[in-house]
Amino acid sequence: MDLFKYTAHALHDMLVKKEISAVELAKTAFARTDAVEPKIHSYITETREQALNQAAAVDAKLTKGETIAPLAGIPGALKDNICTKGIKTTCASKILANFVPPYDATVVEKLAANDFVLVGKTNCDEFAMGGSTENSGFFATRNPWDTDRVPGGSSGGSASAVSAGQAIWALGSDTGGSIRQPAAYCGNVGLKPTYGRVSRYGLVAYASSLDQIGPFTRDVTDCALVLNAIAGHDAKDSTSINAQVPDYTKALVKDVKGLKIGLPQEYFAAGIQPEVAEAIQKAVAQLKAMGAEVKEVSLPHTQYALPAYYLIAPAEASSNLGRYDGVGFGHRAPGNDIIDMYKKTRSEGFGDEVKRRIMLGTYALSSGYYDAYYLKALQVRTLVKQDFDNVFQDVDVLIAPTAPTTAFKIGELSDPLAMYLQDVCTIPLNLAGLPGISIPCGFAQGLPVGMQIIGKPLAEATIIQTAYAFEQANDYHTRFAPVGEV
Ligand code: GLN
Helix, strand or coil: CCHHHCCHHHHHHHHHCCCCCHHHHHHHHHHHHHHHHHHHCCEEEECHHHHHHHHHHHHHHHHCCCCCCCCCCCEEEEECCECECCECCCCCCHHHCCCCCCCCCHHHHHHHHCCCEEEEEECCCHHHCCCCCCCCCCCCCCECCECCECCCCCCHHHHHHHHHCCCCEEEEECCCCCCHHHHHHHCCEEEECCCCCECCCCECCCCCCCCCEEEEECCHHHHHHHHHHHECCCCCCCCCCCCCCCCHHHHCCCCCCCCEEEEEHHHHCCCCCHHHHHHHHHHHHHHHHCCCEEEEECCCCHHHHHHHHHHHHHHHHHHHHHHCCCCCCCCCCCCCCHHHHHHHHHHHHCCHHHHHHHHHHHHHHCCCCCHHHHHHHHHHHHHHHHHHHHHCCCCCEEEEECCCCCCCECCCCCCHHHHHHHHCCCHHHHHHCCCEEEEEEEEECCEEEEEEEEECCCCHHHHHHHHHHHHHCCCHHHCCCCCCCC
16 A cells, blocks of 8 residues: 555544555655655755653544644644754755754644644755755755656755655645646645734745745645645734634535636747647536536736836845844854855855856845835736736636746756746736735646636636546546656
């Protein structure tokens, strides 16, 4: 029985029926990691001892006949930019290589209240800056569908861990697509919630007005379960929304009759790999046959979203990363004086992409350029948001590709601009603060294709329902990545 291939909800049933124990399940995840990690490299840190203790606590509850939470005892992984008390949190950066946070992120506290089992902290692009996990300060992660290819990024290790069976679910962070794009490349479900739906407290900041934590899972049911566990208002995050959290499992309904779907024509323009566009069109035709109404819509400012993002995100990053100065925490290089120490610390500690963004952001914020670049980008951001507001008068959800292509080869996009273009379909949602989910909708030359379903603010339930109806009418989510097979 390949337990590592199961979903969280199936494993929960097996735990409750005492067909398996949580300790046995944790050990299965470790054995799977032993088998595939040398090929994939999902983890920066593994937390086996802690996982066994957490699992034993769940088994004790089961023995006593107590009810357990849906995620109790189910092995999960966290992107290594989510703070874990007493466990190294590196952001895949040499500058934080030995940083051990003194506190847990709010999402970690919430998961702990659900008796989750943490099996590891996953690799990512340094400070979540990138789209392939090649910008990690430590090593690159590989795609379980084809180990010559990237898993996507920046949350590549979370996506690969779930697809390779090393974890049943994982959390990532999405500032411009970093949950949805790796989910698409690795063939799993990835959700970026509405900005403010999930607390950012304890998520190491990249671009604070865009960052959002969300789940990677094997199917939409698990996505609803993880979102249930992490969503909600948090007084420790001033941008968190004080709105009631519905039970997202109530949205697991196979019904799209009368659902109004918009197809934003700008997302199907040149640059989209033909097989990707075809897979999405086919999926949309299927939803139509199931009773949804489909119409073309236009989001005219889409082409300006990418340049606006690559000013706003670096601007915020240049401010957020100012704290890594070798004084408060993290790496410090000895210098002749304080300026020399700052310079050497940052020069050794940060990788090229992080330095590039700090420079770009500092430039965009400098006096004389602020109005021309940063302020202009903010105005564009408002226009992008208004485009969405307009189309959402007429439609319930929008459907588009998650990424323009399937997973590319390691080293293929060495030009940073080419890499930035991978984000065209995901970035507008972050600028507008909207929720989006990526689900598998087909394959192109053996590689998974992701379909993005975009919702109105706080309409996670609507996109979950749409995703679930599509998923249940197909079997893409049941296919397992071939890594580890002989
Ligand atoms: N690929 C985008 C970037 O490089 C998005 C990153 C993210 O969402 N964290 O900024």
